[in-house]
Amino acid sequence: MEQDHTPGEKKPGHPPAQSILHEVRTAENSAAHLLPKLQSMKESNPHLTLLDVGSGSGTISVTVAKLIPDGHVTGVDINANILPRARAVAETAGVKNIDFQQASVYKLPFADETFDVTFCHQVLIHIGTPWDALREMLRVTKRGGIVAAREGDYESECVWPELPELGKFHKLMAGLMSAGGGAPTAGRQLLSWALKAGVEPSQVTVSYSTSSYHTPSERKICSQGLCDQLRGGGLREKALKFGLGAEGDFEEMAKAWEEWAKRDDATLAMLHGEILVQK
């Protein structure tokens, strides 16, 4: 879900500055738990249909679409302003078996049993009743199909070195997720949410993976993305709105991320929970 898009920035050929961290996402680094299953489903049916819920800038949707060239991917996002960017990402990649439209995960504009695979990434962590979202995703999925989700567990975040301002940033981010109705511990709760959506334990396959930034170039991308959010993005606006920070705080945190990026010993890693639900 594209949470941090600034409504003013609508140039479809250019990502919003703060989206740099979202646009490194691909099927390979963000949906690896789904890919073996997708491959085996494709072997028996090359014309797979896949719904990517909360597709944001579309980089995962587009790389999944490349993997099923005879199939079709539909991306939906609650934020209509991000759709032009997603379409531009698809066009730049030369991917044609894809379309994007505006929709809420709570009310998907599709008939029952429409898709072979329904997927979401970093969506359920932001919303109040993720089990309702999963139930809706199950509804639009064919019998014999798959619902797949991958959500970060923000409380597992590992940052080194332990600069005090980075600790404050962690609390700010967790506070923003909670204030928006989400759960910073989404990753560990995915199984419980699937069961709450009415799924039997035997239908769910759980796994965990990580994301991390530790090479100089990765640290630079990470720092730049976070600094952009702190200095002018939606994160700053939301933090001010919810009273979770004052003007001066954001610049201090941004400077700490810049210092972090320059340290040879700096790393950032997080655990992500994953589920595959067999309908």
Add this chain to the structure above:
Amino acid sequence: MEQDHTPGEKKPGHPPAQSILHEVRTAENSAAHLLPKLQSMKESNPHLTLLDVGSGSGTISVTVAKLIPDGHVTGVDINANILPRARAVAETAGVKNIDFQQASVYKLPFADETFDVTFCHQVLIHIGTPWDALREMLRVTKRGGIVAAREGDYESECVWPELPELGKFHKLMAGLMSAGGGAPTAGRQLLSWALKAGVEPSQVTVSYSTSSYHTPSERKICSQGLCDQLRGGGLREKALKFGLGAEGDFEEMAKAWEEWAKRDDATLAMLHGEILVQK
């Protein structure tokens, strides 16, 4: 490192009760970051020598030895009482290209540049100056060889459901690691420790992986292992010694782990840091 062996239990054919969680460890689930490199090294030299530092019950050492049948594995552990168990594990597996001996990671009884690969798993997390340990591991490694380490990051632990006694257990375990001179955030610090040992950033490859328990059988093993430690193992003894718990606390925590194991929605996951250092 076999930290929790009870000195009284010395039957080599049987693991100490509390070692159940250590003995599920294999090369595949605990040294996956090393295996592609090991494979490529084996192709140019089938007679690889590997040192496993803190080999404990030997299950990783033995499964690595199987992967280099024309090579040789040496396992060392600070705890001489665990060596008969490690030898029994090797014998049961029919693995002969292996030997075990007592040694400290700070003073390995080997000449400079003896091994092609020097490996440790969940060792540095327990000790006071892990960079000295890495320097010693580098010393006994040949030029062109590899030092590999994998250490948990205990502060990344994700437990669901959030039973209060499990929160207390987490604090107890972190307190025990710190009281023993170790660092519960070892996983995220591995790169910094390697640099402190005198390694150049360009020599280090960092990665992260996870361990988890979420199927009914995994939950049962996990719960049983932790309950054994709480009800009679070295963990209980150490907690009492360091004043980190009272008699009644341990039984409450054990009951909580038993309750956790029965819950369909229960999961436990943790992030591990990994390094490969090219000497």
